[in-house]
Amino acid sequence: MRQSRSGGGLNMDGKDRRTAKRISHICEVECEGAGASRLTTRINDLSATGAFIDSMSCFPVGTILKLRFRVRDVQVETTGEVRYCMKNIGMGVHFLGLAPEQSAALVCLVEGRPYTPPPPEEPRAAELPPPPPAQLQNILLGSFAVVSLFDVIQMIENGRLTGTLRMTLPNVEGAIYFNEGQIVNAKVGSKTTTLGIKALDRLLGATEGTFEFVKSSHDHERVIFAPSNTALLLDLLDAKGEMSAMPSAESKH
Numbered sequence: 001m002r003q004s005r006s007g008g009g010l011n012m013d014g015k016d017r018r019t020a021k022r023i024s025h026i027c028e029v030e031c032e033g034a035g036a037s038r039l040t041t042r043i044n045d046l047s048a049t050g051a052f053i054d055s056m057s058c059f060p061v062g063t064i065l066k067l068r069f070r071v072r073d074v075q076v077e078t079t080g081e082v083r084y085c086m087k088n089i090g091m092g093v094h095f096l097g098l099a100p101e102q103s104a105a106l107v108c109l110v111e112g113r114p115y116t117p118p119p120p121e122e123p124r125a126a127e128l129p130p131p132p133p134a135q136l137q138n139i140l141l142g143s144f145a146v147v148s149l150f151d152v153i154q155m156i157e158n159g160r161l162t163g164t165l166r167m168t169l170p171n172v173e174g175a176i177y178f179n180e181g182q183i184v185n186a187k188v189g190s191k192t193t194t195l196g197i198k199a200l201d202r203l204l205g206a207t208e209g210t211f212e213f214v215k216s217s218h219d220h221e222r223v224i225f226a227p228s229n230t231a232l233l234l235d236l237l238d239a240k241g242e243m244s245a246m247p248s249a250e251s252k253h
Contacts, residue, residue, distance in 0.1 A: 027071070028040065028070075033066075039055060053092075055089075065081075067079065067080045071109055072109060076105070080094060140152070140156070140211075149167075149206050153165075161178060162181075162217075162220075163213055165177075165211055173190060174203045179219045179222065181229075184219075184220050195223060200232075204233070
């Protein structure tokens with residue numbers, strides 16, 4: 001009898017069962033208790049706050065179960081507390097922590113109303129600061145202890161990048177300017193400034209310090225004229241008698 005299952009007119013909270021409307025609803029349910037013991041059986045009576053689960057074997061009163069069952073098109077995965085047991089018949093379970101859409105689906109089922117699932121939430125775009133202007137975009141940075149200046153220049157050349165390679169060295173600050181990957185100018189110092197070939201020559205020996213390349217949307221004034229970066233750097237190294245500092249084209253092959 002229905003009354004015997006619900007505990008003599010009381011629902012699973014010990015209140016008058018009329019305050020928690022129940023319906024006869026049969027569906028499969030998975031119950032998982034402490035010690036990973038699992039039981040697959042069926043729900044019989046159902047309310048918006050709990051259910052009566054048919055079972056010949058019951059979990060002890062007070063056990064918190066993991067419950068999985070389906071209400072219409074909604075998969076309900078929640079926890080429930082065993083409130084009472086009836087030997088060889090089943091147990092009354094009170095739902096804990098139902099998600100809003102699960103609770104709404106249960107209420108609609110019990111009340112006999114159609115259930116319309118909420119529209120899926122659109123993913124929120126990450127709240128990031130707006131990108132900087134193109135002329136301030138930092139796209140390459142690092143340390144000369146890890147990568148050589150020659151390798152950095154080659155990366156900029158291969159990418160045909162226009163911008164400024166800013167260099168902070170132990171004893172000086174400087175910059176090398178590029179138009180579409182080609183070196184067009186250089187600068188050393190802030191108060192007393194050296195430009196062009198002389199500035200580039202001072203920067204070539206960098207083995208310590210840091211660098212960053214800042215992309216630019218406009219070309220820089222050309223002060224250095226050379227057929228290629230490689231020819232330019234080879235001429236400067238040859239003039240300094242430091243040809244061994246840069247591998248020759250033959251050695252690369």
